Structures are given as structure tokens and as C-alpha cells.
Amino acid sequence: DVKVTQSSRYLVKRTGEKVFLECVQDMDHENMFWYRQDPGLGLRLIYFSYDVKMKEKGDIPEGYSVSREKKERFSLILESASTNQTSMYLCASSFPEVNTEAFFGQGTRLTVV
Amino acid sequence: GENVEQHPSTLSVQEGDSAVIKCTYSDSASNYFPWYKQELGKRPQLIIDIRSNVGEKKDQRIAVTLNKTAKHFSLHITETQPEDSAVYFCAARKGSGGYNKLIFGAGTRLAVHP
Numbered sequence: 023d024v025k026v027t028q029s030s031r032y033l034v035k036r037t038g039e040k041v042f043l044e045c046v047q048d049m050d051h052e053n054m055f056w057y058r059q060d061p062g063l064g065l066r067l068i069y070f071s072y073d074v075k076m077k078e079k080g081d082i083p084e085g086y087s088v089s090r091e092k093k094e095r096f097s098l099i100l101e102s103a104s105t106n107q108t109s110m111y112l113c114a115s116s117f118p119e120v121n122t123e124a125f126f127g128q129g130t131r132l133t134v135v
Numbered sequence: 136g137e138n139v140e141q142h143p144s145t146l147s148v149q150e151g152d153s154a155v156i157k158c159t160y161s162d163s164a165s166n167y168f169p170w171y172k173q174e175l176g177k178r179p180q181l182i183i184d185i186r187s188n189v190g191e192k193k194d195q196r197i198a199v200t201l202n203k204t205a206k207h208f209s210l211h212i213t214e215t216q217p218e219d220s221a222v223y224f225c226a227a228r229k230g231s232g233g234y235n236k237l238i239f240g241a242g243t244r245l246a247v248h249p
Contacts, residue, residue, distance in 0.1 A: 053235070055237060057239070062144065062241060063241055064141070064224060064239050064240055064241035064242045065179070065224060065239040065242075066239075067236060067237070067238060067239075070236060070237075072234050072235075078234070078236070080236065081136065081238075112178070112179070114237070116237070118235070120166060120167045120228050120229065120230050120235045121166075121167040121184070121186055121228075123169070123181045123184075124169075124181070124237055126178040126179050126180070127178060128177075128178050129178060
């Protein structure tokens with residue numbers, strides 16, 4: 023059974039804090055993605071990685087950074103959390119071929135107060 | 136970059152009716168178009184996909200059609216059932232090798248009423 027696991031289901035952080043969201047996959051996937059999900063806006067791509075230490079900006083990278091030191095782990099970092107980053111964050115992974123399925127984690131509901 | 140638009144944002148049907156969700160994409164180089172279903176409180180899961188060299192694909196009650204010239208693709212669900220109620224996302228992907236983004240539409244909330 024394939025697994026993409028996000029470290030927390032719910033998080034509450036204060037404005038200005040540095041926040042780490044962790045994602046681990048056990049399928050030996052090269053590609054990993056971070057999305058945020060907001061009502062009416064769908065799944066918006068923040069960053070993706072196509073190999074260890076390789077990353078590319080998605081559509082909404084401002085205020086975020088990522089780290090991929092190991093193939094199985096992809097971290098999303100909020101350098102200084104703000105209230106407009108309150109959202110559901112979803113991690114996904116896939117093999118590099120374009121027509122392969124992406125598998126999602128269960129999501130992290132982040133609230134910034 | 137790629138932009139995917141999805142309509143309608145909400146869709147309400149009676150059980151047994153058909154439902155159609157439409158998406159358009161902007162990048163003619165996109166060559167893979169998956170559809171994901173997200174039930175309440177759960178993660179999105181792939182339900183069907185289509186490649187750019189195929190015009191239509193069917194899997195039991197769901198089907199997807201692709202018009203490359205017009206750059207749009209659609210999801211068709213026939214004989215809808217209450218368990219079809221969910222949010223549906225279309226997506227587009229292009230590229231070769233590992234460098235390929237997966238871009239989603241804004242989603243359609245489908246409600247099937249008994």
C-alpha cells in the first residue's frame with residue numbers, strides 16, 4: 023500500500039513563527055509537490071522537486087521555501103508565518119514520467135493566529 | 136505557465152442523472168490530463184486519466200473526453216449515485232523526464248441528491 027505521510031494533521035502557530043511541514047513517501051518517487059488548498063481556489067502549486075536537492079517554484083512560492091535533502095522527504099518551510107497562510111497544505115509524490123499517478127498525503131490544516 | 140480553468144464550481148444533480156465537468160488548459164504542450172476525486176475530509180485520489188494521443192477513455196460509469204484543438208477536456212459521470220458526491224479536480228501535466236509540474240483546476244463540488 024502506497025504511503026505519503028504528512029507529519030501533522032493540525033497545526034496552530036503564531037504570526038512570525040518559522041513553521042516546518044514535513045512530508046515522507048515510501049514509494050521511491052522522484053517527484054514531490056506541495057500544494058495549498060483553499061475554498062474556491064482548488065489546489066495551487068507552491069513548490070515541486072524532481073530530484074534530491076532540486077526544486078522549482080510553483081505558482082504561489084512567495085513566503086515559502088522547501089528542502090529536499092533525502093529522496094523520501096520533502097519539507098515546506100514558512101519563514102515567517104502570516105495569517106494569510108492559514109490553509110490546508112497537501113503534499114504529493116509521483117514517478118517522473120508525465121503520465122503517472124500522483125499520490126497525496128492526508129493534509130495539514132495550518133492555522134496562523 | 137500552465138493555467139487550468141474548471142467549470143462549474145458547484146453542480147447539483149438527482150440520483151441517476153448524468154454530470155459533466157469541463158476544463159480548459161492554456162499550454163498546448165500539456166499531454167496528460169488526470170481527474171482526482173476528493174471526498175469530505177479525505178485526500179484527493181485519481182479516478183481516471185487521459186493522454187493527449189487519445190480522444191476518449193471510459194471506466195464503468197465515468198468517462199473523459201479530450202479535444203486537443205480546443206484545449207479542453209471533460210469528465211462525464213453517468214447514473215450518478217450519492218457516493219459520487221465529492222469535489223472533483225481536473226489537472227494538466229506536460230514535459231518529459233522528471234521536470235513536469237502538475238497543475239490543477241479550482242475544483243467542482245458535486246452533490247448527488249437521492
